[in-house]
Amino acid sequence: MALLECRHLQVHYGGIRAVRGVSFGIEEGEIVCLIGANGAGKTSTLKAIARLLPSSGEILYREERIDTLPAHSLIAKGLALVPEGRGVFTRLTVMENLALGAWHRSDAIEADITRVFDLLPRLAERAQQLAGTLSGGEQQMLAIGRALMGRPRLLLLDEPSMGLAPLMVQKVFEVIRTIAQEGVTILLVEQNARLALETCHRGYVMEGGHITLMDSAKNLMTNPRIREIYLGS
Ligand SMILES: Nc1ncnc2c1ncn2[C@@H]1O[C@H](COP(=O)(O)OP(=O)(O)O)[C@@H](O)[C@H]1O
Numbered sequence: 001m002a003l004l005e006c007r008h009l010q011v012h013y014g015g016i017r018a019v020r021g022v023s024f025g026i027e028e029g030e031i032v033c034l035i036g037a038n039g040a041g042k043t044s045t046l047k048a049i050a051r052l053l054p055s056s057g058e059i060l061y062r063e064e065r066i067d068t069l070p071a072h073s074l075i076a077k078g079l080a081l082v083p084e085g086r087g088v089f090t091r092l093t094v095m096e097n098l099a100l101g102a103w104h105r106s107d108a109i110e111a112d113i114t115r116v117f118d119l120l121p122r123l124a125e126r127a128q129q130l131a132g133t134l135s136g137g138e139q140q141m142l143a144i145g146r147a148l149m150g151r152p153r154l155l156l157l158d159e160p161s162m163g164l165a166p167l168m169v170q171k172v173f174e175v176i177r178t179i180a181q182e183g184v185t186i187l188l189v190e191q192n193a194r195l196a197l198e199t200c201h202r203g204y205v206m207e208g209g210h211i212t213l214m215d216s217a218k219n220l221m222t223n224p225r226i227r228e229i230y231l232g233s
C-alpha cells in the first residue's frame with residue numbers, strides 16, 4: 001500500500017501551468033527524491049500535497065483523499081512539510097518554535113522536545129535564543145525539529161541544503177538519514193541531485209511540470225542523461 005499517491009496532479013498559477021499532471025507514489029519507509037531544475041514544479045508539487053496550494057487531480061494519503069482537506073488537518077494525520085526557505089518564526093525562541101510544531105496536540109510535549117534536542121544538539125544549546133539569530137543551517141535544523149514535533153509519518157522536505165555551507169549540508173543530511181532510519185517516510189526535493197541520490201532509495205525527475213523519469217537512485221546516478229544534466233559529469 002502506498003503511503004502517498006498523487007494521480008494526475010496539476011497546479012496552475014493563473015495561466016502558468018506549473019505542474020502538468022504528475023502521478024507518483026511513495027511506499028511507507030522509503031526515502032524518495034524529486035530532482036529537477038529550478039522552475040520544474042517541485043515546490044508546487046509539495047505545496048499541493050500539503051494543501052497550501054489549490055490543485056486538481058487526486059492526492060491519497062494512507063488511501064484517503066486529502067486534496068479536499070484543509071492544510072491544518074494534515075499535521076494531525078502525520079503529514080508535515082518543511083518548506084523551502086524554512087519558515088521559522090524569527091522573533092520567537094527556538095523552544096517556542098518547537099512548541100508550535102505540536103500546537104494540535106493536547107498531550108505533553110516534553111518527551112518530543114527531548115527527542116528533538118537529542119537529534120539536534122545545536123538547538124538544545126540555543127533553546128532560549130531567538131530563531132532569527134540562528135545561522136542558516138541551525139534554522140534549517142529548527143524547521144526540521146518543528147516538523148518532528150508533530151510526530152510525522154511522512155515528511156516533505158523542500159530544498160533543505162539551499163544556501164548552506166558544505167559542512168552544514170552534510171550535517172543536515174545526516175539528520176535526515178537518522179530520521180528516516182527511525183521510520184519516517186521522506187519525500188525530498190533537492191536541486192543538489194548528487195546529494196539527493198546519495199540519500200534516497202528512488203528518485204523521480206521533474207522537467208517542465210512533468211515527471212519524465214523514475215528509477216532507483218543507483219540507476220539514476222549512472223544514467224548518462226542524468227549525469228550530464230543534473231550531476232555535471
Ligand atoms: N506564486 C507564483 N505565481 C506564479 N508563478 C509561480 C508561482 N510560484 C511558482 N511559479 C511558477 O511555477 C513554476 C514552477 O515553480 P516551482 O514549483 O517553484 O518550481 P521548483 O520548485 O521546481 O523550482 C515556475 O515556472 C514558477 O515560475
Ligand SMILES: [Mg+2]
Pocket residue numbers: 042043044084159
Ligand atoms: Mg522549489
